[in-house]
Amino acid sequence: xxxxxxxxxxxALPLLVGITFISFVVIHLAPGEPTEMQDGGDLSTxxxxxxxxxxxxxxxxxxxxxxxxxxxxxxxxxxxxxxSFGPDARPVLEKIGQRLPVTLLLNVxxxxxxxxxxxxxxxxxxxxxxxTFDKVTTVFVFVGFATPDFWLALLLMMLFGVQLGWLxxxxxxxxxxxxxxxxxxxxxxxxxxxxxxxxxxxxxxxGFSRYMRQSMLEVVRQDYVQTARAKGLAEGVxxxxxxxxxxxxxxxxxxxxxxxxxxxxSVIIExxxxxxxxxxxxxQAVFERDYxxxxxxxxxxxxxxxxxxxxxxxxxxxxxxRIRVGRRRGR
Amino acid sequence: MRGFWRALKRNRLALIGGVVVxxxxxxxxxAPRLAAWDPNRPxxxxxxxxxxxxxxxxxxxxxxxxxxxxxxxxxxxxxxGFVSxxxxxxLGTVLxxxxxxxxxxxxxxxMRGVDLMLVFPRFFLLLAVLAFLTPSIWTIxxxxxxxxxxxxxxxxxxxxxxxxxxEFVIWSQSIGAGGLRIVWRHILPNAMAxxxxxxxxxxxxxxxxxxxxxxxxxGVRPPHATWGNILNEGxxxxxxxxxxxxxxxxxxxxTVLSYNLLGEGIRDALDPRLRQGxxxxxxxx
Numbered sequence: 001x002x003x004x005x006x007x008x009x010x011x012a013l014p015l016l017v018g019i020t021f022i023s024f025v026v027i028h029l030a031p032g033e034p035t036e037m038q039d040g041g042d043l044s045t046x047x048x049x050x051x052x053x054x055x056x057x058x059x060x061x062x063x064x065x066x067x068x069x070x071x072x073x074x075x076x077x078x079x080x081x082x083x084s085f086g087p088d089a090r091p092v093l094e095k096i097g098q099r100l101p102v103t104l105l106l107n108v109x110x111x112x113x114x115x116x117x118x119x120x121x122x123x124x125x126x127x128x129x130x131x132t133f134d135k136v137t138t139v140f141v142f143v144g145f146a147t148p149d150f151w152l153a154l155l156l157m158m159l160f161g162v163q164l165g166w167l168x169x170x171x172x173x174x175x176x177x178x179x180x181x182x183x184x185x186x187x188x189x190x191x192x193x194x195x196x197x198x199x200x201x202x203x204x205x206x207g208f209s210r211y212m213r214q215s216m217l218e219v220v221r222q223d224y225v226q227t228a229r230a231k232g233l234a235e236g237v238x239x240x241x242x243x244x245x246x247x248x249x250x251x252x253x254x255x256x257x258x259x260x261x262x263x264x265x266s267v268i269i270e271x272x273x274x275x276x277x278x279x280x281x282x283x284q285a286v287f288e289r290d291y292x293x294x295x296x297x298x299x300x301x302x303x304x305x306x307x308x309x310x311x312x313x314x315x316x317x318x319x320x321x322r323i324r325v326g327r328r329r330g331r
Numbered sequence: 332m333r334g335f336w337r338a339l340k341r342n343r344l345a346l347i348g349g350v351v352v353x354x355x356x357x358x359x360x361x362a363p364r365l366a367a368w369d370p371n372r373p374x375x376x377x378x379x380x381x382x383x384x385x386x387x388x389x390x391x392x393x394x395x396x397x398x399x400x401x402x403x404x405x406x407x408x409x410x411x412g413f414v415s416x417x418x419x420x421x422l423g424t425v426l427x428x429x430x431x432x433x434x435x436x437x438x439x440x441x442m443r444g445v446d447l448m449l450v451f452p453r454f455f456l457l458l459a460v461l462a463f464l465t466p467s468i469w470t471i472x473x474x475x476x477x478x479x480x481x482x483x484x485x486x487x488x489x490x491x492x493x494x495x496x497x498e499f500v501i502w503s504q505s506i507g508a509g510g511l512r513i514v515w516r517h518i519l520p521n522a523m524a525x526x527x528x529x530x531x532x533x534x535x536x537x538x539x540x541x542x543x544x545x546x547x548x549x550g551v552r553p554p555h556a557t558w559g560n561i562l563n564e565g566x567x568x569x570x571x572x573x574x575x576x577x578x579x580x581x582x583x584x585x586t587v588l589s590y591n592l593l594g595e596g597i598r599d600a601l602d603p604r605l606r607q608g609x610x611x612x613x614x615x616x
């Protein structure tokens with residue numbers, strides 16, 4: 001097992017280097033220079049020539065690209081992501097560190113809700129294929145796939161925020177948060193999370209319940225399920241114990257694979273609901289052409305995804321011994 | 332092929348999806364004739380008017396007719412959908428074919444590239460690239476296409492791996508046909524089925540992505556009307572003008588739903604074995 005985990009880790013290392021390379025290329029092969037971008041367009045503040053020179057020096061933009069890349073890498077390895085181009089000029093890592101917990105919290109909660117709901121939905125619609133329940137969930141899946149999350153967000157904001165006035169529609173805390181009693185503070189925070197998490201869960205739920213159904217349908221056809229039935233086990237035990245466990249296996253991988261999608265989705269959700277997370281930081285940085293922040297964001301988010309995939313891979317190997325052995329002979 | 336049409340015709344949902352897709356293409360082509368108003372002409376006397384007989388879907392903050400803007404917006408969605416998926420499919424097919432046919436080092440290099448691209452949350456990558464480009468419909472198409480080829484590459488590679496061991500390929504190799512000829516004439520036509528499915532399912536995904544970018548204000552720029560940027564204006568007027576948010580979103584929903592129904596129908600009709608959901612993960616997000 002340890003060998004398997006180590007192999008996965010070794011495979012991930014070149015990807016890590018690749019992440020930094022792509023992030024670097026994205027920014028530097030684009031036409032124009034970041035310092036020129038600073039005063040171009042209607043979105044950013046004008047910077048005078050002196051400022052431009054200073055930036056050029058600070059970021060070594062006058063050196064050849066390989067040198068720049070190497071310098072950037074060595075600084076990255078010391079976790080030095082540079083300073084933001086924004087007026088506050090704070091270290092990028094500090095900015096990201098402040099935002100990351102919010103995005104992680106949202107995504108973890110989303111993921112948990114999705115799993116808790118999608119597994120039973122998938123199992124029920126698979127064990128009752130073509131029943132009314134199955135048909136209703138199929139419709140839900142198709143609609144869920146096709147609904148733009150930002151539209152759903154707008155609709156819910158109109159209904160619960162504007163019309164009914166039940167839920168807040170922006171930020172994580174009310175303005176008067178500090179003056180609220182303790183319990184009200186907790187409710188205030190929670191109520192700010194309901195709409196964004198609800199919206200983010202909706203789309204993911206459609207996909208996961210579909211996968212769960214598919215996976216379950218495949219497992220139910222297997223011989224060992226027939227055997228379990230044949231030896232007289234109750235249907236509940238057959239499904240709950242023998243089938244479900246095996247049907248859950250591929251879900252582990254799919255969870256890992258769909259993580260980039262979920263994290264990417266937080267870009268839109270966070271900017272609609274004005275939630276101070278990584279996604280909102282990214283959008284702001286793009287509007288301000290704050291390129292150290294953009295690069296830092298890209299590197300951090302993709303490295304986290306890589307790590308999550310690694311964890312999913314290793315977990316899969318842990319719960320399914322076939323994988324550890326099977327994958328040894330090249331893929 | 333006849334079996335394919337028969338199977339597709341039996342699938343009522345796919346048929347409905349197909350009909351709606353055709354209607355949508357028709358609307359996009361005929362937008363200038365269908366639109367009752369100039370989509371870009373402001374009218375200070377008719378700002379944020381609710382739906383009425385003159386303006387079926389109301390007017391926006393500049394007094395422009397929302398329905399007319401949506402009709403023109405459908406052209407953007409359609410163009411972005413088709414072109415960006417075209418780019419993704421072309422790139423994915425070439426790379427997937429090279430990886431699958433050559434194997435060895437070429438395969439390893441290309442597939443590690445695919446792994447690498449898949450590690451980036453797509454929206455973050457899109458935003459990072461767009462930050463350094465002048466936003467226009469062309470850059471949007473290119474960027475969505477260039478970040479969406481990985482699923483196709485995987486599909487095509489898998490097909491090639493299976494097909495290159497088949498008798499008809501080995502036979503052509505034995506009579507001395509060149510590599511390119513074998514790939515182009517013999518393997519590729521047989522590998523197109525999953526690509527067709529990935530294409531049909533890729534178009535709605537691209538449309539969703541484009542509208543998301545436009546909604547953030549980083550996609551196709553105003554005054555060009557797109558469903559996404561009408562929704563963006565809808566957000567600003569959320570407390571007073573529901574029609575700005577409801578209709579464009581509904582249009583996206585119906586469009587994406589129809590393409591998905593059609594795509595799944597094509598998949599089932601082409602090959603029931605593909606029903607296991609091959610293209611899904613590649614196309615969403």
